[in-house]
Amino acid sequence: MTATPLPEHPDFLWRTPEPRSSYDVVIVGAGGHGLATAYYLARNHGITNVAVLEKGWLAGGNMARNTTIIRSNYLWDESAAIYEHALGLWERLPEELDYDFLFSQRGVLNLAHTLQDVREGVRRVNANRLNGVDAQWLEPDEVAKVCPILNVSPRTRYPVLGATFQPRAGIAKHDHVAWALARRADELGVDLIQGCEVTGFLKDGDRVVGVETSRGRILAGRVGLAAAGHSSVLAERAGVRLPVQSHPLQALVSELHEPVHPTVVMSNHVHVYVSQAHKGELVMGAGVDAYNGYGQRGSFHVIERQMAAAVELFPVFARAHVLRTWGGIVDVTPDASPIIGTTPVENLYVNCGWGTGGFKATPAAGWTFAHTIATGEPHPLNAPFALERFTTGALIDEHGAAAVAH
């Protein structure tokens, strides 16, 4: 009996072109945000003479290192607007991109363990509702109904006193998101160029006119930076100082388990967040390391505390084994909100400062950044997130809703 041969390995989902000598727009960083920006530049603005330059490989930085959580339950109007825009885009992107990236709206619980947590949670639920974001306050018995494996006993060290719940929140398969965006951007004519590090900028006075790369000089009408943890290093080469600090943020997965965890659970206070991937891994994250770092690895004691919290909240996890840990470098701003907009250098635009929460914003970051690059003006959704806010003082303080201590 002859077995049916396996199908050939599919061709790559995008071309691997040589960089041309000039483009209308060069995007630096082929992570989720860079790819989404290129996609929307082509789709929304008809700008297809675009290159996305990536020093490593496509979506191999923070896009490959996050915990894939998507939600929009932020406190302030400006944040709710942009994250809710992202969630709306997430809901239609699989069909639009014709690629199933396993977007699963299984809901997110943000636990409260102290009276202050409860007050903050109830306030956030009310703020969310006023902004059209789905949100509910759940008492401990209702929390247990949403997530039966969660220990809501009053006898734990930090008892669960309630939780906010956003039913439309969820997770998506991060690699597939990147590949889906890359394939479509490529089809629309965007050049995705991997192994091409930007080493400097070509300037004509106060105007950027191109980039120096490890593969030669590339002229550009406009340049957009979407380099996450390396944003300040890159911007400095263009003579722009950014108010960001780079920190290691790590996460881990367990070995595979049967489906046990039906939702996403986050806790600011005991500090762990966990969901179960489609394949069965428990995916867990914690806080950033306090110190600045670019090493793509984190401290062991952070994992130790996160595991202690996870086991107390989920006694069923006690015998799960860690399979793999990893770290990404996140760029943190003083108000825990991103910077999307123009810079003091003409034709140079920046999308950075998403800190620990950039994945969930991927489509909206791309949508608004593409608008800003195409028109030279901010989109109403990213206007409040301009660099100028650190001078005017109009900060968008999202330390609480960012859900990761930083």
Add this chain to the structure above:
Amino acid sequence: MLLISCPWCGPRDETEYHYGGQAHVPYPKNPAELTDEEWAAYVFYRDNPKGPFAERWMHGTGCRRWFNVLRDTVSYEVLAAYRLDEPRPDIAQAGGNP
């Protein structure tokens, strides 16, 4: 985990310390004369080098005193620890900010 030498207590685990960000950031000499841009630079803008970085740490579970550490932000190697009244050690190493 980092091993950091407190100038008073000696080498201790990172978990005994509290991180305080960039060192050698002086309070403005004439605060009343600062522009909004200069205030923003003082309050919100810090160096973020890839390489040696002079930063503040406080020995929270020990002597509770602040001191400075010169640390490489890529290798995480602690290059020096020194008191606030001492100058930044002149350690020749490629990269990073002066």
